[in-house]
Amino acid sequence: MxxxxxxxxxxxxxxxxxxxxxxxxxxxxxxxxxxxxxxxxxxxxxxxxxxxxxxxxxxxxxxxxxxxxxxxxxxxxxxxxxxxxxxxxxxxxxxxxxxxxxxxxxxxxxxxxxxxxxxxxxxxxxxxxxxxxxxxxxxxxxxxxxxxxxxxxxxxxxxxxxxxxxxxxYDFRNIDYFISKMNWYATREMQDYFEFLENTSQDKLNDKSIGETRKKKFGVYYRFPIFFRSWLLFIYFYIFKLGFLDGKEGFIYHYMYQRWYRCLVDAKIYEQLLTNKPFEETGDLKV
Missing domain, CATH: 3.90.550.10 (Spore Coat Polysaccharide Biosynthesis Protein SpsA; Chain A)
Structure with missing residues (x-):
């Protein structure tokens, strides 16, 4: 011990x-x-x-x-x-x-x-x-x-x-839970995106690999056109990173996470740009 x-x-x-x-x-x-x-x-x-x-x-x-x-x-x-x-x-x-x-x-x-x-x-x-x-x-x-x-x-x-x-x-319980969790994450992801734009979220990472991944997300991914970028992400991970080798489960996972979830984040970003509503605390995940 x-x-x-x-x-x-x-x-x-x-x-x-x-x-x-x-x-x-x-x-x-x-x-x-x-x-x-x-x-x-x-x-x-x-x-x-x-x-x-x-x-x-x-x-x-x-x-x-x-x-x-x-x-x-x-x-x-x-x-x-x-x-x-x-x-x-x-x-x-x-x-x-x-x-x-x-x-x-x-x-x-x-x-x-x-x-x-x-x-x-x-x-x-x-x-x-x-x-x-x-x-x-x-x-x-x-x-x-x-x-x-x-x-x-x-x-x-x-x-x-x-x-x-x-x-x-073992994050996955069932599809309903996965969708609820991704919706909860998408709201927080949208808020994180706007906080990045406002420079209120400062990076202090000692981990170069994670830092590089975050730079790619904000410096590369978010520079592509809204909604179109989720298609590119899905194609990259599912085709070029060989996600298809994990069968039906791999397809469902990559489509739901890279395509659907990222599109949902974009939808919430778009809604925020239209309404400019104040951020609300997302609280704990309701299960």
Whole structure:
């Protein structure tokens, strides 16, 4: 067991929380669950699996996670950012333990990981869907960027290294949930776009790869004509990045995410340009 606290944000995650907590059993010294109003038995399950449960009203992901960092009495050397629908594998836990021991007293203050993403029961292996992010950091050095969308962990000092092993991401429940979640994300994505235009969302990333991806989104993707760009994105990922190799599940995923979701974001951007209505807090995802 390593000197690490895992922070998991939840709301109605009874279907996920068991496997999530079991995946870090024997690895993380402590598991902290911050719940934002579950009406199922998420809290009871988490307590039965020896997690420390806290409650905090949800504003956005970044503020919720940063609240957890500041208010759950973390005294371990390392902190893990883990979503309820994510799992660590035994091989990944072993690699993380080695990396944390190796970099215990140097300037490596974060560890970045990629995901295997599962959609409709199938692992999406093609089309750039690995969802890379910095998930482990030395306590007191990492925080989440306070932005509406595409928030990442930033380090106040030092650098990060990457694992070879990947974590498992089971974000998909069913099509109805996926559509609701994409609609919720699209509102936040639209707000993030306008905040970028107004220069209110400043990048402080130490991760060059994520920084380059964000530059491509705002510096390249959004320069293409509205609505037309979502078609280009779908063609790029589905054809040129070989998304079609993942069969029907790959088609549904890439069409819904690259084409439909990005078109929905554009529709919300267009609506905002027409109405200029004040932004409203999107709150927690309603499920």
């Amino acid at each position: 390593v000197d690490l606290t895992a922070i998991i944000l939840t709301k109605n995650e009874s279907k996920n929380i068991v496997d999530c907590l079991k995946s870090i059993k024997g690895f993380a010294k402590r598991a902290v669950v911050v719940d934002s109003g579950s009406t199922d038995d998420t809290i009871e399950i988490a307590k039965n699996l020896n997690a420390n449960v806290y409650f905090h009203k949800f504003e956005n992901y970044a503020r919720q996670f940063n609240w957890a960092i500041d208010n759950t009495n973390i005294d371990t050397k390392w902190t893990l950012r883990l979503d309820a629908d994510e799992r660590l594998t035994p091989l990944l836990c072993k690699e993380l333990e080695q990396l944390m021991e190796q970099h215990d007293n140097d300037d490596v203050n974060g560890i970045t990981m990629e995901a295997w993403y599962y959609f409709l029961g199938r692992c999406i292996k093609h089309g750039g869907s690995k969802k890379r992010k910095l998930m482990v950091f030395k306590t007191g050095i990492g925080r989440i960027e306070d932005r509406k969308m595409d928030e990442h962990t930033i380090l106040s000092t030092g650098r990060s290294v990457a694992t070879k092993e990947r974590f498992l991401h």
